[in-house]
Amino acid sequence: MADEQNSPTPEHEAAAQGDVQHEDLTARVATLEEQLAAAQDQSLRSVAELQNVRRRAEQDVEKAHKFALEKFAGDLLPVLDSLERGLELSNAADETLKPMREGMELTLKMLQDTLKRYQVEAVDPHGAPFNPEHHQAMAMEESATAEPGSVLKVFQKGYLLNGRLLRPAMVVVSKAPAAQQPSIDEKA
Numbered sequence: 001m002a003d004e005q006n007s008p009t010p011e012h013e014a015a016a017q018g019d020v021q022h023e024d025l026t027a028r029v030a031t032l033e034e035q036l037a038a039a040q041d042q043s044l045r046s047v048a049e050l051q052n053v054r055r056r057a058e059q060d061v062e063k064a065h066k067f068a069l070e071k072f073a074g075d076l077l078p079v080l081d082s083l084e085r086g087l088e089l090s091n092a093a094d095e096t097l098k099p100m101r102e103g104m105e106l107t108l109k110m111l112q113d114t115l116k117r118y119q120v121e122a123v124d125p126h127g128a129p130f131n132p133e134h135h136q137a138m139a140m141e142e143s144a145t146a147e148p149g150s151v152l153k154v155f156q157k158g159y160l161l162n163g164r165l166l167r168p169a170m171v172v173v174s175k176a177p178a179a180q181q182p183s184i185d186e187k188a
Helices: 002-006 010-067 070-089 095-117
Strands: 120-123 135-142 151-156 158-161 164-167 169-175
Touching: 070 095, 070 158, 070 164, 095 120, 135 151
Parallel strands: 135 169
Antiparallel strands: 120 158, 151 169, 158 164
């Protein structure tokens, strides 16, 4: 009888086997839950990446629309400069030049209006403080009347396309006269 007590009964064997199966199922469920969580995380990351790609593509298309005319507009600026310079150099009082000047003025106005329609804006900073983002300093000149660091002369107007610099304005910047510039004390 002692052997019968030590030997497992069929009920004990079934219970033990049930515990093993239960542990196997619990381990399998835990593994599947981890795989599900990893798949959900990967899915969320994929959706987020897709949204980022779509947003970048939309921004690229928007920039392409905004700045597609950049090279073309840049190539038109010397024509605009030539028309302006021609009007500056021709004598407005000369009656023989009047028809030519009128034609140049109309052509200049049409070109300016067309560029304005496509968001090309002139940067004419005469008298404004020097801005290195929009101006290119060609020289510095002493001036008793102008604030130091302001634009005295504009050699060539600059232009912006949709707020982005197309060409900087070429300018002369004022500086304080030599008598007003602070001297360096070499003895100090």
